[in-house]
Amino acid sequence: MHEQLFLVLKSTLLVIALPMFILGIISRVRRKPYPPGPTGLPIIGNIAMMGQLTHHGLAKMAKRYGGLFHLKMGMVHIMVVSSPDEAREVLQVQDSVFSNRPASIAISYLTYERADMVFAHYSPFWRKMRKLCVMHLFSRKRAESWQSVRDEVDHIVWALSGRTGCPVNIVDHVFNLTKNVIYRAAFGSKFSEGQDEFIAILQEFSELFGAFNIADFIMFLTWVDPNGLNDRLVKARTALDRFIDPIIDDHAKKKATNNEHVKQDNKVEEDLDVVDELLNFYSEDAKLNKAGSSTEPIKLTKENIKGIIMDMMFGGTETITWAVEWVMTELLRNPEYMKRVQQELFNVVGLTRRVNESDLDKLPFFRCCIKETLRMHPPIPLLLHETAKDAVIGKYYIPKRSRVVINTWVIGRDPNSWSDPDTFKPERFLKEGAPDFKGANFEFIPFGSGRRSCPGMGLALYTLELCAANLLHCFTWELPDGMKPSELNMDETFGLTVSKVSRLIAVPSPRLLCPLS
Numbered sequence: 416m417h418e419q420l421f422l423v424l425k426s427t428l429l430v431i432a433l434p435m436f437i438l439g440i441i442s443r444v445r446r447k448p449y450p451p452g453p454t455g456l457p458i459i460g461n462i463a464m465m466g467q468l469t470h471h472g473l474a475k476m477a478k479r480y481g482g483l484f485h486l487k488m489g490m491v492h493i494m495v496v497s498s499p500d501e502a503r504e505v506l507q508v509q510d511s512v513f514s515n516r517p518a519s520i521a522i523s524y525l526t527y528e529r530a531d532m533v534f535a536h537y538s539p540f541w542r543k544m545r546k547l548c549v550m551h552l553f554s555r556k557r558a559e560s561w562q563s564v565r566d567e568v569d570h571i572v573w574a575l576s577g578r579t580g581c582p583v584n585i586v587d588h589v590f591n592l593t594k595n596v597i598y599r600a601a602f603g604s605k606f607s608e609g610q611d612e613f614i615a616i617l618q619e620f621s622e623l624f625g626a627f628n629i630a631d632f633i634m635f636l637t638w639v640d641p642n643g644l645n646d647r648l649v650k651a652r653t654a655l656d657r658f659i660d661p662i663i664d665d666h667a668k669k670k671a672t673n674n675e676h677v678k679q680d681n682k683v684e685e686d687l688d689v690v691d692e693l694l695n696f697y698s699e700d701a702k703l704n705k706a707g708s709s710t711e712p713i714k715l716t717k718e719n720i721k722g723i724i725m726d727m728m729f730g731g732t733e734t735i736t737w738a739v740e741w742v743m744t745e746l747l748r749n750p751e752y753m754k755r756v757q758q759e760l761f762n763v764v765g766l767t768r769r770v771n772e773s774d775l776d777k778l779p780f781f782r783c784c785i786k787e788t789l790r791m792h793p794p795i796p797l798l799l800h801e802t803a804k805d806a807v808i809g810k811y812y813i814p815k816r817s818r819v820v821i822n823t824w825v826i827g828r829d830p831n832s833w834s835d836p837d838t839f840k841p842e843r844f845l846k847e848g849a850p851d852f853k854g855a856n857f858e859f860i861p862f863g864s865g866r867r868s869c870p871g872m873g874l875a876l877y878t879l880e881l882c883a884a885n886l887l888h889c890f891t892w893e894l895p896d897g898m899k900p901s902e903l904n905m906d907e908t909f910g911l912t913v914s915k916v917s918r919l920i921a922v923p924s925p926r927l928l929c930p931l932s
């Protein structure tokens with residue numbers, strides 16, 4: 416009996432396992448090689464180079480290994496894209512394969528297992544969620560968000576007018592503006608008291624998102640929690656639940672009451688915030704990340720609602736703030752361009768009023784300064800994608816589930832696309848055919864390109880332009896204590912978003928002939 420069983424097992428092995436093993440070897444031999452890259456050690460691969468995975472470190476490696484190179488971090492393949500041609504391949508030609516997102520253990524946990532939009536894999540669920548966000552949350556139709564930008568710009572001008580002649584930290588003011596805009600868009604104006612608590616939660620999330628965890632690369636270590644992050648993760652998510660759940664419940668109650676009034680024919684007209692909008696798609700029997708049929712409307716869970724709100728907070732606050740700080744820094748460093756922008760503002764707006772929305776399209780040189788700033792200092796310098804299946808780029812093989820990092824910082828400074836790429840020269844964008852923000856020109860992709868590109872670009876550019884234009888129009892700016900423009904520190908931080916290492920301090924003095932407050 417045992418002998419028979421042994422024979423059956425042996426022949427099964429021969430018939431199934433052996434051919435598979437041989438096929439595996441053949442396909443390995445026949446498949447194309449990985450892209451070039453530094454040689455790694457067994458098991459840990461290039462993990463010792465972890466500290467170099469910044470936009471600057473990867474740019475240095477690209478000089479040596481080219482526009483597409485390969486690193487192996489433990490068990491994870493990382494493909495780094497550093498040239499416009501390879502970026503087009505990944506974000507346009509083969510975008511359906513390259514549109515998943517990688518997520519670390521911390522990110523998966525904090526986003527309720529990718530219940531948000533940023534970290535959801537490319538899937539029918541993501542498609543529906545993206546449509547919902549683009550149509551209902553970030554669209555021009557949500558006039559309330561656009562109104563809050565105007566209110567907050569008025570507020571910043573008013574606050575700075577009380578500080579004329581004094582050195583001010585521009586980021587303090589602008590961060591307040593972006594935080595208020597997104598917070599008000601998300602929760603409405605009623606919940607403004609809890610902002611500080613919410614910001615503390617966001618800061619902890621942000622640290623955990625960036626925290627190094629060896630288990631992300633050597634997965635069998637997950638159960639030992641080698642970097643001791645699990646307790647912090649649980650605490651952070653619990654804090655978020657405690658903060659947002661009551662706000663969502665309150666909105667749900669208000670919605671139920673409003674529905675009652677509508678039934679009784681007492682029309683209730685109120686601006687909807689993002690929680691209200693999302694509650695319209697909430698369903699108690701919704702299943703996380705499940706799309707339903709393609710024609711069925713999307714059903715959201717509470718986790719989806721929380722995830723999308725966190726996406727907006729992360730996507731919309733630091734990014735705009737750093738961009739405003741960089742544009743002000745570049746103009747203070749290049750006084751001849753500051754003069755030219757202010758002259759343009761004088762010609763178009765005059766000195767008797769502030770800049771409003773309808774002026775923005777009439778300020779071509781100012782817009783070039785915004786573009787040039789985003790070329791040199793993209794607030795999100797590394798786009799993070801993942802492959803859904805095996806792929807080939809040129810003569811190289813990219814295995815399924817590779818992490819694909821697109822270095823937009825180095826692409827924006829590629830000497831084959833840009834002359835004198837490290838110098839701030841806004842006039843390069845005045846030329847006919849110069850790239851716009853839409854992501855069709857792969858040498859300039861500060862908002863990404865294609866399926867996973869930034870859905871908040873409209874709101875982002877409106878806030879960035881209206882804020883920067885008013886700062887430049889309403890005030891004359893000088894560096895403090897006789898500092899020379901060439902002495903400005905231009906060093907950059909490293910992380911998911913990138914800012915100046917040291918804050919920009921400058922002294923405003925009034926420029927307009929009308930009162931600012």
Ligand code: HEM
Pocket residue numbers: 532533534545553597726727728730731732734735738793794795798799860861862863864866867868869870871872874875876879
């Ligand atoms: C100057 C400001 C901003 C910049 C430079 C920026 C840039 C980007 C970039 C580079 C991406 C990733 C593209 C990719 O992976 O291919 C992205 C994604 C995203 N951004 Fe923005 N962003 C900004 C503002 C905003 C704002 C204001 C919001 C919303 C309130 C927002 C929401 C998002 C979301 C939800 C995603 C994920 C999209 C997806 O995965 O499908 N962003 N953004």
